[in-house]
Amino acid sequence: MSLETPLHKVEGLGSAHSGVTHFWRQRITAAALVPLSIWFAVSVLGLVGAHEAATLAFLSQPLNAVLMAAFLVIAVYHMALGMQVIIDDYIYVNWQKLFLMLLMRGFSLAVVAACLYALLRIAGPIT
Amino acid sequence: MADNPQRAQRPRPLSPFVSIYHWPVTMATSITHRFTGMGLAAGTVLLAWWLYAVASGPDSFNAFLDLAATPLGQVILFLVVWSLAFHLLNGIRHLAWDMGYGFSKPAAQTNSILVIAASILLAAALFALAYSGRGGYYQ
Secondary structure (H helix, E strand, O other), X not given: OOOOXXXXXXXXXXXXXXXXXXXXXXXXXXXXXXXXXXXXXXXXXXXOOOOHHHHHHHHHOHHHHHHHHHHHHHHHHHHXXXXXXXXXXXXXXXXXXXXXXXXXXXXXXXXXXXXXXHHHHHHXXXX | OOOOHHHOOOOOOOOOOHHHOOOOHHHHHHHHHHHHHHHHHHHHHHHHHHHHHHHOOHHHHXXXXXXXXXXXXXXXXXXXXXXXXXXXXXXXXXXXXXXOOOOOHHHHHHHHHHHHHHHXXXXXXXXXXXXXXXXXXXX
């Protein structure tokens, strides 16, 4: 006999009320980051010893700018999902958990915003 | 749980914690995955700094490169590169597990050792390429 209501069963969200959303997003972003990280490493190695003008020219190329933006956004999203797991695992006092979650998300948003702003100044119309 | 001062004389039974166990290599890769993830989170600040330096002209770019070239800067860069190599390779191992591959105890131990060795080799190889002048092909 199950104590679950039919609605609860059909929603399939379990006691976390979000189902496998977090788990699945962490895996999807991980899979996307495999080729993007390899592209990033090859690019940075190719820019070792380059002057500012050469680095600027490389990042200004549309394909490189788009790949860098994709790498930044997906990596920071993956980072926020991962840090959420760490906070969930080790912090069990509710107000501390809420505080750290907000701090972590604020940090993630600040980093991705700063990176995209710099990238827009490099490759876009903002100077 | 609230402390109970009347029971203080008798030690309460404790469940075994990580310090009790003999450390298998899978435990080492597991916690290292988490540590390298946190290290890479700190590394995003360096990435933002680098992009900002590129956007802000030759002076700030050269100041960033000068800092990166110091011994401390190189050590930090090596740790970030190794963290990315480890997190990438061990992440692929986790994705393989999720699809049901390599999850038996002997396989998990073997691919743990493989990931540790390959991540160190990969990071060292990237630094060797950079130091021997084989990097910089995009300038």
